[in-house]
Amino acid sequence: MGDKTSGTKGFHHPVVGDLTLFYETLRVADDPAQALVVHTAEPGSASAESLRLLLDRTADEPAEDTASGNRAGHVAPPRPRG
Structure with missing residues (x-):
């Protein structure tokens, strides 16, 4: 692991x-x-609002299908930029 313990990181x-x-x-x-x-995310930032939108989007999703390990409407995690 790297030595850097805090900072900011961009994701898409x-x-x-x-x-x-x-x-x-x-x-x-x-x-x-x-x-x-x-x-x-910084409170009140565009990133915080985006995370809130993702939370709202996933809050109404059905529970995980334990047989397949998949969820209907699964939202992909963000990937680092760069």
């Missing part, structure tokens, strides 16, 4: 377009190879 989502998210990397003291990376 196929439904809502470009997002700019802040990230914070939290490392496990006993095993620095493990990390939890938390992404958040």
Whole structure:
């Protein structure tokens, strides 16, 4: 893992377009190879609104089909830009 523990990262989502998210990397003291990376949007920003739209879009989706592992209307995760 890289040494950078916080910053901003751009993503492109196929439904809502470009997002700019802040990230914070939290490392496990006993095993620095493990990390939890938390992404958040600035409150009131266009990225926060886009995440809210995605949440609204997925909130009414049916539960996961455990036999196939798929959900109807599944929204793809964003991919990093660049």
